[in-house]
Amino acid sequence: MPEAILTVRGLTYTIPEEKRPLFHDISFEVNKGDIVIIRGPSGCGKTTLLKCLSHLNVYKGKIELLGKTAMQYGVPLYRTKVSYVPQRPSMLPGTPMSFLKTVHNFKARQAYETSEADAVENAVKLSSHWDITEGLWNKDWTELSGGESQRLSMAIAVSLPGAVVLLLDEPTSALDEPTSERVERSLVELCHSPDSSIEALVWITHSDEQAERVGTRTLTLEKGAGTEGVHLISA
Numbered sequence: 223m224p225e226a227i228l229t230v231r232g233l234t235y236t237i238p239e240e241k242r243p244l245f246h247d248i249s250f251e252v253n254k255g256d257i258v259i260i261r262g263p264s265g266c267g268k269t270t271l272l273k274c275l276s277h278l279n280v281y282k283g284k285i286e287l288l289g290k291t292a293m294q295y296g297v298p299l300y301r302t303k304v305s306y307v308p309q310r311p312s313m314l315p316g317t318p319m320s321f322l323k324t325v326h327n328f329k330a331r332q333a334y335e336t337s338e339a340d341a342v343e344n345a346v347k348l349s350s351h352w353d354i355t356e357g358l359w360n361k362d363w364t365e366l367s368g369g370e371s372q373r374l375s376m377a378i379a380v381s382l383p384g385a386v387v388l389l390l391d392e393p394t395s396a397l398d399e400p401t402s403e404r405v406e407r408s409l410v411e412l413c414h415s416p417d418s419s420i421e422a423l424v425w426i427t428h429s430d431e432q433a434e435r436v437g438t439r440t441l442t443l444e445k446g447a448g449t450e451g452v453h454l455i456s457a
């Protein structure tokens with residue numbers, strides 16, 4: 223019997239000021255060890271779905287992490303556990319290093335009792351496997367390339383303590399094929415490592431090859447999806 227990490231029941235999201243839901247009455251589980259690929263045409267609501275899962279959007283329905291809702295955890299703590307990683311950091315001030323330290327010191331993260339030095343060491347070590355040199359950590363976000371920003375923000379998300387489910391929004395869209403495969407391998411390894419808190423990944427990709435390489439299950443959304451327009455297939 224698979225162990226459910228995240229359960230989603232009757233999830234409905236309506237864009238503010240619009241009448242028709244973007245998707246309605248969606249139900250599925252994310253189990254321990256799952257790498258759930260989210261597929262679907264542009265604009266069908268994949269990013270919006272991830273934002274609902276991390277409680278960044280207001281939705282109808284019930285989402286539980288290990289049997290408890292975001293309200294029961296407290297929303298800031300819940301978001302550290304179900305962690306949304308955007309495609310690229312949008313207009314962040316400062317450097318990746320200052321951002322990592324700021325986010326590490328958020329009150330909601332103090333529950334994890336890891337030192338800032340450990341988080342920095344983990345992030346720099348991980349990113350070095352992705353061809354990110356230490357100097358890039360102290361460059362302004364505005365001076366970094368799209369691919370550098372993407373790898374740095376991924377290293378930050380993965381190295382901060384506490385994430386149980388990572389929600390990855392096209393995590394390698396700005397990377398060349400060999401670098402993309404290296405990042406993929408690290409993410410899959412982290413999901414299966416007993417030393418990591420990460421138990422499952424939910425991963426948006428437009429690449430059939432990437433979906434084939436990493437996915438254990440695929441959730442396909444159709445435009446205006448309701449129960450009949452969502453297909454969850456186990457690999």
Ligand SMILES: Nc1ncnc2c1ncn2[C@@H]1O[C@H](COP(=O)(O)OP(=O)(O)OP(=O)(O)O)[C@@H](O)[C@H]1O
Binds near residue numbers: 237263266267268271
């Ligand atoms: N808060 C909002 N206000 C207005 N429109 C929104 C809002 N949130 C989502 N949308 C709209 O909902 C639709 C779905 O957006 P979303 O980013 O979830 O799609 P997607 O499937 O991830 O697309 P893509 O594959 O192109 O990244 C889009 O038409 C978007 O403009």
